[in-house]
Amino acid sequence: MKYKKSNMYRKASLLILMVLLFAGSAYAQNPIVQTYFTADPAPMVYNDTVFVYTSHDEDSTKANFFTMYDWRCYSTTDMVNWTDHGAVASLEKDLPWVNKKNGAWAVQCIERNGKFYLYVPIHGTGICVLVADSPYGPFIDHLGKQLIDSDHLWQDIDPTVFIDDDGQAYLYWGNPSVWYVKLNEDMISYDKSIGDNGVVSVEMAAESFGESVKKDGTLGTKYVEGPWFYKRNNLYYLIYAANGVPESIGYSTSISPTGPWKYQGLIMERYPKLSFTNHSGIIDYKGNSYFFYHNEALPNGGGFRRSTCVEQFVYNADGSIPSIVPTVEGVKTSLENLNPFKRNEAETIAWSEGLKTASDSKRGVYVSQINNGDYIKVRSVDFAKGAKKFEATAASKTGGKIEIRLGAKDGQLIGVCEIANTGSADTWKTFTTKVEKVKGVHDLYFVFEGNDGELFNFDAWEFGK
Numbered sequence: 201m202k203y204k205k206s207n208m209y210r211k212a213s214l215l216i217l218m219v220l221l222f223a224g225s226a227y228a229q230n231p232i233v234q235t236y237f238t239a240d241p242a243p244m245v246y247n248d249t250v251f252v253y254t255s256h257d258e259d260s261t262k263a264n265f266f267t268m269y270d271w272r273c274y275s276t277t278d279m280v281n282w283t284d285h286g287a288v289a290s291l292e293k294d295l296p297w298v299n300k301k302n303g304a305w306a307v308q309c310i311e312r313n314g315k316f317y318l319y320v321p322i323h324g325t326g327i328c329v330l331v332a333d334s335p336y337g338p339f340i341d342h343l344g345k346q347l348i349d350s351d352h353l354w355q356d357i358d359p360t361v362f363i364d365d366d367g368q369a370y371l372y373w374g375n376p377s378v379w380y381v382k383l384n385e386d387m388i389s390y391d392k393s394i395g396d397n398g399v400v401s402v403e404m405a406a407e408s409f410g411e412s413v414k415k416d417g418t419l420g421t422k423y424v425e426g427p428w429f430y431k432r433n434n435l436y437y438l439i440y441a442a443n444g445v446p447e448s449i450g451y452s453t454s455i456s457p458t459g460p461w462k463y464q465g466l467i468m469e470r471y472p473k474l475s476f477t478n479h480s481g482i483i484d485y486k487g488n489s490y491f492f493y494h495n496e497a498l499p500n501g502g503g504f505r506r507s508t509c510v511e512q513f514v515y516n517a518d519g520s521i522p523s524i525v526p527t528v529e530g531v532k533t534s535l536e537n538l539n540p541f542k543r544n545e546a547e548t549i550a551w552s553e554g555l556k557t558a559s560d561s562k563r564g565v566y567v568s569q570i571n572n573g574d575y576i577k578v579r580s581v582d583f584a585k586g587a588k589k590f591e592a593t594a595a596s597k598t599g600g601k602i603e604i605r606l607g608a609k610d611g612q613l614i615g616v617c618e619i620a621n622t623g624s625a626d627t628w629k630t631f632t633t634k635v636e637k638v639k640g641v642h643d644l645y646f647v648f649e650g651n652d653g654e655l656f657n658f659d660a661w662e663f664g665k
């Protein structure tokens with residue numbers, strides 16, 4: 201009886217936990233991108249902005265395996281509204297010498313002296329590096345060949361890069377072991393005098409990466425793939441996918457950038473709706489710490505259709521990382537309010553349903569595939585002493601409407617902006633409407649209305665006083 205009761209309580213608490221973790225919620229913030237399947241998040245803080253570079257799982261998976269052609273970029277300054285910068289590099293366009301058009305796996309970008317270095321693994325081919333003058337690209341392949349081509353082929357994936365205080369940069373990578381090189385200052389070559397022609401193989405010891413028993417009964421370590429290398433308060437951290445498939449996230453620390461590493465335990469365990477892989481990145485931003493990972497929770501999601509998520513956390517006093525639980529709610533509080541009295545990109549989104557984004561060379565990225573009932577939520581918009589009018593830049597073959605609402609998809613309606621037929625889906629015009637005077641901070645909803653089919657493309661919006 202006692203057992204039954206406690207079992208019942210356990211089941212009930214588990215159910216409540218599941219509902220809290222994964223039920224659709226008005227406050228859903230995870231995954232942070234709903235327009236595409238994005239995996240392997242690699243955050244970068246630059247100029248007071250967080251950029252997240254992601255790999256990209258295609259909507260339609262080929263041969264029941266990873267189907268990945270390009271790498272995408274998103275940015276935020278408030279940790280809840282994310283601006284889509286589109287695909288910043290692709291195998292087809294930027295690495296034409298690579299024979300395969302699939303295999304654009306986990307990426308990381310880093311800035312050095314005003315240049316941006318994008319380390320991209322191509323599954324089965326090695327790791328390349330592309331260089332740009334801006335975090336948005338265009339990223340150029342100056343080498344025309346792999347940076348890392350160590351004959352580990354399948355294993356040469358998941359690069360992570362870090363520049364130490366003394367200026368020495370390190371590139372770690374690997375599945376199912378870890379290797380590193382010491383990058384030269386140009387960031388596109390490395391010191392060949394150490395290890396095996398420059399490539400150092402990290403000793404995969406149980407005290408460094410935790411002990412695990414393999415399927416064949418032999419002993420190995422918990423390390424699988426997806427390393428993320430950084431330093432905080434003079435301690436070096438290597439976090440990584442651990443524990444076999446489905447993957448958990450574990451971590452090790454060292455007082456030196458090249459080890460020896462000491463296994464510290466798991467950060468994120470396996471949970472339902474996480475995919476069979478997990479891949480993480482950690483940053484400190486505006487005094488807070490954030491843990492990025494991926495799940496498979498979007499509609500039609502799966503192991504090969506994953507989605508980037510983020511959770512805020514607090515380091516323990518001794519620098520250890522607490523156990524982090526994946527949530528739907530994600531980051532609870534916006535770090536700053538959004539100013540509606542300037543041009544805002546329509547692709548700056550806290551949450552959306554039914555949409556995609558597209559881009560062209562003149563407009564950049566815009567919101568596309570808008571159908572009746574789709575919507576965009578933008579969080580923490582500060583209308584200050586009041587907005588009186590609204591304008592939207594859109595292009596349409598048919599026309600439609602934008603309902604402007606506050607607080608919820610069916611919240612207070614403050615105005616309706618009619619989008620007329622502009623002649624084509626890339627003929628852009630600005631449409632204006634009066635709105636009920638709004639004051640203070642609100643979550644803003646754009647709810648799209650119209651006939652069947654695609655209504656219009658939406659590039660930007662702005663309120664007026």
Ligand code: FUB
Nearest residue numbers: 305306357425426477479
């Ligand atoms: O996204 C493809 C692969 O899945 C990554 O390289 C691994 O880290 C795993 O997330």
